[in-house]
Amino acid sequence: MKKLLLITAAISVLGAPLVSQASPEDDLKVFRGYFMERFPNVPLEEFANGVYAIDPASREQWEAIEEFPPYEIAVDEGEELFNTPFKNGKTYASCFRNGGIGVKSDYPYYDTEKGQVETLESAINACRTKNGEKPLKWKQGDIASLAAYMAYTTRGQTIDIKIPHDQRAVDAYEDGKRSYYARRGQLNMSCAHCHVDNSGNKIRADLLSPALGHLSHFPVYRSKWGNLGTTHRRFAGCNKQVRALPFKAQSPQYSNLEYFLTYMSNGIPWNGPGARK
Amino acid sequence: MQKTAKNPRVTVGALVIMLGSFAIAPGVASAAEMSAVEEGKKIAFHRKKGNCLACHKIAGGSLAGNIGPALVNMKARFADKAKLRAKIYDATASSPNTIMPPFGKHKILTKSELDKVVEFIYTL
Numbered sequence: 512m513k514k515l516l517l518i519t520a521a522i523s524v525l526g527a528p529l530v531s532q533a534s535p536e537d538d539l540k541v542f543r544g545y546f547m548e549r550f551p552n553v554p555l556e557e558f559a560n561g562v563y564a565i566d567p568a569s570r571e572q573w574e575a576i577e578e579f580p581p582y583e584i585a586v587d588e589g590e591e592l593f594n595t596p597f598k599n600g601k602t603y604a605s606c607f608r609n610g611g612i613g614v615k616s617d618y619p620y621y622d623t624e625k626g627q628v629e630t631l632e633s634a635i636n637a638c639r640t641k642n643g644e645k646p647l648k649w650k651q652g653d654i655a656s657l658a659a660y661m662a663y664t665t666r667g668q669t670i671d672i673k674i675p676h677d678q679r680a681v682d683a684y685e686d687g688k689r690s691y692y693a694r695r696g697q698l699n700m701s702c703a704h705c706h707v708d709n710s711g712n713k714i715r716a717d718l719l720s721p722a723l724g725h726l727s728h729f730p731v732y733r734s735k736w737g738n739l740g741t742t743h744r745r746f747a748g749c750n751k752q753v754r755a756l757p758f759k760a761q762s763p764q765y766s767n768l769e770y771f772l773t774y775m776s777n778g779i780p781w782n783g784p785g786a787r788k
Numbered sequence: 789m790q791k792t793a794k795n796p797r798v799t800v801g802a803l804v805i806m807l808g809s810f811a812i813a814p815g816v817a818s819a820a821e822m823s824a825v826e827e828g829k830k831i832a833f834h835r836k837k838g839n840c841l842a843c844h845k846i847a848g849g850s851l852a853g854n855i856g857p858a859l860v861n862m863k864a865r866f867a868d869k870a871k872l873r874a875k876i877y878d879a880t881a882s883s884p885n886t887i888m889p890p891f892g893k894h895k896i897l898t899k900s901e902l903d904k905v906v907e908f909i910y911t912l
Binding site: 699700709712714717 | 855
């Protein structure tokens with residue numbers, strides 16, 4: 512009861528229109544419409560390119576980078592890891608639909624048996640533990656390479672995340688949505704403050720990318736990191752920027768946030784892995 | 789006082805500016821107020837403190853963001869200095885959905901840092 516009260520209080524304080532109880536379908540319409548209106552010259556599929564969809568100046572540099580993509584080695588590494596048998600002789604292919612090729616589009620989804628959102632990374636580690644291997648670290652390294660390879664084979668498919676008519680799935684979605692609009696940290700900002708309200712504006716010298724299409728291209732190679740990182744590594748970075756304690760990678764908070772945010776990109780192509788500043 | 793002794797050149801510079809401002813508007817700024825303005829500027833521009841440039845264009849600062857309005861004509865915008873202080877202390881009190889951090893309320897700046905920032909912003 513106490514928890515419920517807290518949530519109600521948070522919602523009434525925020526008072527943002529998107530935080531009301533609308534169906535995911537309705538949310539998606541409003542969300543997409545907002546960005547299409549804010550960036551009228553950007554076609555829907557272009558939002559897969561983050562800040563480069565709206566900034567011609569940095570786009571040129573980025574296109575030059577994409578000629579010799581910095582994530583290429585990781586994709587090759589990922590392919591090799593993917594095809595290397597576990598000690599029991601099986602490979603990752605045994606755990607996934609279609610032998611794991613082109614299946615990043617299945618994630619995230621609500622796993623009714625586990626009662627939680629399954630992400631590509633959690634599925635990779637579930638596959639490992641099922642086959643007697645130790646789980647990988649969540650944010651970078653082998654898991655990012657494997658995810659990069661799996662994202663690569665999924666390129667060109669369209670994001671089409673489903674929220675089934677299961678109350679627990681809807682609750683996970685709603686939790687992710689609440690998270691997206693909730694103020695956090697000493698600096699008191701929500702994800703939406705930067706990537707919805709101020710998308711296209713500059714925070715100091717950084718242009719803020721639109722939330723639409725945000726999760727099309729993960730894992731991502733960031734020059735700032737010097738290697739690839741997963742979606743939850745990025746989430747943690749954005750939380751730290753506002754001096755909030757980040758959640759753990761693959762915590763229900765981040766998985767639900769990923770569920771909401773990927774659903775909001777339905778209709779946009781999968782184009783991972785990506786390269787960003 | 790010790791600080792002044794350590795850095796005589798700055799003191800002389802500040803004195804010259806002070807004398808200048810006395811000449812134009814006698815009695816507008818005391819020595820203490822002048823140094824509060826200077827310190828306030830440093831705090832406002834410092835990335836780990838005010839970092840106001842992340843969002844506001846401010847005279848004298850570079851690489852400013854454009855999330856908030858340029859900070860100009862502050863005396864005209866805020867006839868009452870207390871209102872300016874209140875804005876910086878907690879911008880959400882007057883604009884509930886604002887992205888601007890509540891510098892005082894969330895103790896991002898100490899009371900004395902905030903006071904100095906107000907002094908600086910009020911000169912803009």
